[in-house]
Amino acid sequence: MMFGRLLWKMLRSNRGRLAVALVAVTSGAAVISALLNLQFDIERKLTREFRTLGANLVISRGNALQANGDSSATPGAFGSPTLMDQSVLGQIERMRTPDVVAEAPFLYVVARAADTPVVVAGTWLDQISKLDPTWKLGGEWITSREDEAQCLVGRSVAQQFNLAPGGQIELGYLGRTAKLRVAGVIDAGGTEDNQVFVNLPVAQSLANLRGPEGQIQFVQLSVNGTATSISNYAEKLASSLPAYDVRPIRQVTEAEGNLLAHTRLLILSMVLLILLLTALCVLATMAALAMERRADVGLMKALGGSMSRILELFLAEVSVLGAAGGLIGCVVGVALAEWMGRRVFGTSITPRWDVFPLTIAMMVGVALAGALPLRFLGKIRPAVILRGK
Amino acid sequence: MATLVQIENLRKEFGNVRALDGVTFSVESGEWIAIMGPSGSGKTTLINILGGLDTPTSGQAVVDGTDVARLDEAGLTRFRAEKIGFVFQQFHLVQYLTALENVMLAQYFHSTTDEGEARVALERVGLADRIDHLPSELSGGEQQRVAVARALINQPKLILADEPTGNLDEANEQIVLRLFRELHTEGHTILMVTHAHSIGELADRRIDLAHGRLAHKV
Numbered sequence: 001m002m003f004g005r006l007l008w009k010m011l012r013s014n015r016g017r018l019a020v021a022l023v024a025v026t027s028g029a030a031v032i033s034a035l036l037n038l039q040f041d042i043e044r045k046l047t048r049e050f051r052t053l054g055a056n057l058v059i060s061r062g063n064a065l066q067a068n069g070d071s072s073a074t075p076g077a078f079g080s081p082t083l084m085d086q087s088v089l090g091q092i093e094r095m096r097t098p099d100v101v102a103e104a105p106f107l108y109v110v111a112r113a114a115d116t117p118v119v120v121a122g123t124w125l126d127q128i129s130k131l132d133p134t135w136k137l138g139g140e141w142i143t144s145r146e147d148e149a150q151c152l153v154g155r156s157v158a159q160q161f162n163l164a165p166g167g168q169i170e171l172g173y174l175g176r177t178a179k180l181r182v183a184g185v186i187d188a189g190g191t192e193d194n195q196v197f198v199n200l201p202v203a204q205s206l207a208n209l210r211g212p213e214g215q216i217q218f219v220q221l222s223v224n225g226t227a228t229s230i231s232n233y234a235e236k237l238a239s240s241l242p243a244y245d246v247r248p249i250r251q252v253t254e255a256e257g258n259l260l261a262h263t264r265l266l267i268l269s270m271v272l273l274i275l276l277l278t279a280l281c282v283l284a285t286m287a288a289l290a291m292e293r294r295a296d297v298g299l300m301k302a303l304g305g306s307m308s309r310i311l312e313l314f315l316a317e318v319s320v321l322g323a324a325g326g327l328i329g330c331v332v333g334v335a336l337a338e339w340m341g342r343r344v345f346g347t348s349i350t351p352r353w354d355v356f357p358l359t360i361a362m363m364v365g366v367a368l369a370g371a372l373p374l375r376f377l378g379k380i381r382p383a384v385i386l387r388g389k
Numbered sequence: 390m391a392t393l394v395q396i397e398n399l400r401k402e403f404g405n406v407r408a409l410d411g412v413t414f415s416v417e418s419g420e421w422i423a424i425m426g427p428s429g430s431g432k433t434t435l436i437n438i439l440g441g442l443d444t445p446t447s448g449q450a451v452v453d454g455t456d457v458a459r460l461d462e463a464g465l466t467r468f469r470a471e472k473i474g475f476v477f478q479q480f481h482l483v484q485y486l487t488a489l490e491n492v493m494l495a496q497y498f499h500s501t502t503d504e505g506e507a508r509v510a511l512e513r514v515g516l517a518d519r520i521d522h523l524p525s526e527l528s529g530g531e532q533q534r535v536a537v538a539r540a541l542i543n544q545p546k547l548i549l550a551d552e553p554t555g556n557l558d559e560a561n562e563q564i565v566l567r568l569f570r571e572l573h574t575e576g577h578t579i580l581m582v583t584h585a586h587s588i589g590e591l592a593d594r595r596i597d598l599a600h601g602r603l604a605h606k607v
Binding site: 002301307381 | 433437440442443463466467468469470471473475477479481483484485486490493494495496497498499502539
């Protein structure tokens with residue numbers, strides 16, 4: 001009761017000087033809160049952005065992908081003849097987590113269309129838009145993986161065979177044929193533009209690999225999460241599928257990991273620098289305040305106040321200062337993060353509420369560190385102070 | 390009457406300066422002692438040692454059975470809180486606390502605060518209507534009366550007053566002296582440093598110091 005009363009009076013009596021320290025703490029907290037909000041949100045956004053670059057996990061039989069010489073294994077890459085039983089899809093499905101955005105098997109066949117070779121990718125057409133959201137489509141996506149009457153064609157294929165949505169293409173392979181309606185034209189900006197995408201049963205029929213024990217070449221998954229969490233999920237899958245090779249696609253996960261690590265380091269360095277500068281500012285204010293309070297401390301000592309009880313009051317005062325500055329700074333920081341997000345990164349920032357307690361705790365810590373000059377009050381001899389010397 | 394203060398061969402040196410040089414005297418419980426002498430004679434040093442604000446170089450200063458010279462920092466702090474009530478010439482009130490809070494501050498460092506008791510103490514020194522005023526809103530005499538109320542609030546064994554009327558006009562001096570007379574009548578033990586002979590004559594006994602030595606005892 002009396003403690004709170006004294007604390008309130010002390011805060012009020014020094015409001016001019018404390019306001020300076022409060023501005024320093026608030027400014028520090030605002031920038032730190034903004035940076036942390038940016039850091040957390042950008043990490044989340046980057047993770048999401050990296051997912052849009054396509055699949056990030058490939059399951060294959062042994063070294064099938066390496067034999068292809070393309071470890072990125074983008075859809076459409078024509079793999080080695082090493083095949084897998086499609087029953088693996090059931091096993092993968094059972095281990096699916098909410099982070100798995102899309103999952104699709106692939107089987108490639110080099111068929112012929114009007115006597116011209118064309119790569120046919122058999123997959124689940126209801127998944128490919130999720131597997132690679134950057135693809136652009138003219139026409140309609142195919143929403144059923146059972147649809148054996150329609151296909152999607154790459155932009156180059158469409159040009160080569162003069163195809164448009166609604167057109168027809170006939171594919172042939174070793175005497176087997178499939179006549180398909182073109183539902184849409186894909187603009188992938190890569191090798192996929194040279195391919196025809198059909199549902200898996202169509203490709204299996206062409207390759208004569210259809211049936212209850214149908215064959216596929218590999219499975220691609222798009223998984224949400226950080227590079228570490230994706231690697232962990234890959235390890236889990238690998239341990240459950242010992243006959244298969246489960247691996248994250250390195251370019252994407254490593255690029256993501258490197259970028260996030262650099263961003264984190266940059267922001268951490270800036271946070272430390274700001275904490276230091278804030279502490280120095282509080283230190284300067286508290287040093288002046290300690291000088292002003294020598295008389296009060298001398299009197300309190302004369303009245304029988306132990307140094308611990310007196311310091312308790314002063315430390316509570318700086319803690320309130322740190323907490324108040326931290327809280328105000330956090331609110332300002334959210335607005336600052338939003339502004340920086342829009343101006344610098346061109347995206348809105350979703351505030352992270354866990355940044356609040358973290359920033360406030362840091363500011364209380366900084367304010368307490370800045371209160372170091374108060375320890376000199378312990379050396380005050382009341383007799384000297386009370387005589388005015 | 391029991392002996393409350395026993396000083397034996399008390400010495401205090403500040404570097405080469407000998408502020409107290411073998412002072413010996415005793416004070417009975419309930420006595421009002423005036424300590425007099427010219428500036429630099431060691432009056433305030435003596436009061437400071439007795440109040441646990443300073444430590445002697447040698448000798449004994451026993452107050453209510455406690456030898457102040459043997460106490461460590463924590464012991465001196467408890468000693469000041471429990472046994473001593475100070476009244477200073479400069480009043481020494483905390484400027485941002487009201488009269489009531491200044492009195493309660495002494496309670497806070499002693500044990501627990503009791504606002505009712507603090508109010509009664511201020512009423513007793515005639516400040517019932519000035520309880521919520523800041524020191525800057527009080528006259529010198531009123532501030533000194535707050536200081537007296539603060540000195541009394543924890544019922545100390547010994548009241549040490551260093552020139553308590555030195556900064557007051559005559560009217561306020563009389564008010565404060567009347568308070569001290571009342572305290573004396575109630576049995577409080579008072580050691581008061583003063584330059585004024587008229588005030589010294591109000592005391593039961595007078596101790597004169599000169600160059601840190603006991604010059605005269607009346």
